[in-house]
Amino acid sequence: MTQTTPHRSPGAGPAAISLRDATKRFATKSGDPFTALRDVTLDVAAGEFVSIVGPTGCGKSTTLSLVSGLEPASAGTVHVHGAAVAGIPDGVGYMFQADAVLPWKNVLDNVALGLRYRGASKTAANERARDWIERVGLAGFEDRYPHQLSGGMRKRVAMAQTLITEPSLLLLDEPFGALDVQTRELMQDELLRLWSGTGAACVFVTHDLTEAISLADRVVVMTAGPATVKDVVTIDLPRPRKVEEIRLTPEFIELYKQVWDSLREEVEITRARGASRVA
Numbered sequence: 001m002t003q004t005t006p007h008r009s010p011g012a013g014p015a016a017i018s019l020r021d022a023t024k025r026f027a028t029k030s031g032d033p034f035t036a037l038r039d040v041t042l043d044v045a046a047g048e049f050v051s052i053v054g055p056t057g058c059g060k061s062t063t064l065s066l067v068s069g070l071e072p073a074s075a076g077t078v079h080v081h082g083a084a085v086a087g088i089p090d091g092v093g094y095m096f097q098a099d100a101v102l103p104w105k106n107v108l109d110n111v112a113l114g115l116r117y118r119g120a121s122k123t124a125a126n127e128r129a130r131d132w133i134e135r136v137g138l139a140g141f142e143d144r145y146p147h148q149l150s151g152g153m154r155k156r157v158a159m160a161q162t163l164i165t166e167p168s169l170l171l172l173d174e175p176f177g178a179l180d181v182q183t184r185e186l187m188q189d190e191l192l193r194l195w196s197g198t199g200a201a202c203v204f205v206t207h208d209l210t211e212a213i214s215l216a217d218r219v220v221v222m223t224a225g226p227a228t229v230k231d232v233v234t235i236d237l238p239r240p241r242k243v244e245e246i247r248l249t250p251e252f253i254e255l256y257k258q259v260w261d262s263l264r265e266e267v268e269i270t271r272a273r274g275a276s277r278v279a
């Protein structure tokens with residue numbers, strides 16, 4: 001189950017993302033730096049889907065911040081497509097739990113936004129946006145504003161908004177966390193459908209082990225904070241996957257046990273710390 005570093009699929013191509021002993025310390029008011037992440041070593045290949053799970057507050061989002069260039073590493077290295085990360089690398093697409101759709105723009109303008117920022121003409125951007133709106137199942141809703149859409153529909157807009165720029169790195173931070181269970185499963189299937197064949201390296205942070213396993217080629221289990229990689233579990237389930245079906249298979253249940261066995265200890269450590277703080 002556990003691989004030795006660097007954590008990487010056998011036979012995979014050159015790493016799209018490569019962290020080596022990446023450590024992140026934040027300055028604090030007391031003057032003592034707070035270590036959020038320590039010695040994280042991880043490779044993600046182009047076209048690979050990696051889920052990151054770990055106890056609450058351990059440093060999962062911070063890992064994404066290092067890859068996206070939002071935060072510099074305090075020690076160690078972070079490379080994207082072979083180049084050291086300094087600022088936001090080209091080709092990064094980000095999706096968070098909170099919608100990034102702009103309430104004052106309609107669906108068409110929201111989806112076209114990324115291309116417009118990159119200098120595409122309105123006609124060209126709108127044409128591509130209409131295509132993506134169709135791909136995410138929202139044809140006919142181009143003129144609607146975000147408040148006129150359901151949570152799942154807004155998530156579809158966010159997906160189209162992210163994918164229209166054809167990112168080579170897709171960083172997803174609990175993107176479906178706020179959705180009801182049925183919509184969430186639907187969106188997971190949609191994400192796999194839209195991502196498959198794009199060649200994008202995908203890093204997906206979630207608290208939900210079922211979601212992590214259903215989507216990924218590998219699940220990275222992080223330790224209690226400051227987080228480092230504890231285990232990497234290879235998810236050798238066939239693709240294409242239908243998430244609601246694959247979850248019922250004995251292979252899936254076995255993988256779930258493996259991931260949970262690894263994670264449980266870290267969750268207990270985190271809970272014990274929380275209890276000692278309020279004792």
Ligand SMILES: Nc1ncnc2c1ncn2[C@@H]1O[C@H](COP(=O)(O)OP(=O)(O)OP(=O)(O)O)[C@@H](O)[C@H]1O
Nearest residue numbers: 026034036054055056057058059060061062063225
């Ligand atoms: N800018 C910052 N300044 C100081 N501390 C920070 C900063 N960003 C994150 N932290 C701290 O770093 C630790 C890791 O945070 P992070 O958000 O990466 O955890 P997480 O695993 O994504 O959390 P969750 O599971 O709750 O989503 C936390 O203790 C957090 O308070």
